[in-house]
Amino acid sequence: MDRFTRNYLRVLTIIVTIAIIAWLFSLNPRVWELNNLLEEDPQLSNYPYQFKVLTLENKIATLTSPRSAEVSVMRFINIVYPYLRNKDTNNPEIIAVQKELAKHQTRAKELILKQPDVNQVIWKIDQSWYSEHGIILQ
Numbered sequence: 001m002d003r004f005t006r007n008y009l010r011v012l013t014i015i016v017t018i019a020i021i022a023w024l025f026s027l028n029p030r031v032w033e034l035n036n037l038l039e040e041d042p043q044l045s046n047y048p049y050q051f052k053v054l055t056l057e058n059k060i061a062t063l064t065s066p067r068s069a070e071v072s073v074m075r076f077i078n079i080v081y082p083y084l085r086n087k088d089t090n091n092p093e094i095i096a097v098q099k100e101l102a103k104h105q106t107r108a109k110e111l112i113l114k115q116p117d118v119n120q121v122i123w124k125i126d127q128s129w130y131s132e133h134g135i136i137l138q
Helices: 003-026 029-041 075-079 092-113 126-134
Strands: 054-059 058-067 120-125
Touching: 029 054, 029 092, 058 092, 075 092, 092 120
Parallel strands: 058 120
Antiparallel strands: 054 058
């Protein structure tokens, strides 16, 4: 191995090591604990969408959601309940499913807000969940 290649590999190894250390320090075990709390809740664990805490910073928890102002709740319903695809948005089944989602989202928020280190919840659309279901959100 020539001198340039050896020095290049050393520098590359140092950069990768620094990146891994920085990534490890950015992990927050409290986020894992909050996610376990959501996963273990009997009401939430049986729901087809699993709410997750992404970050906890300055007593503000960011949670995932399958709906937002940019993404219609019907996209979520069409994936989770395909038998409702051709139903009108005013259909009682659609309305019931929307209420069910709202109930579970409220439950997730309440569980997180009960924690002493959380004062606020911010919702973020779960792009990875949609991606897993073949929908790329912009």
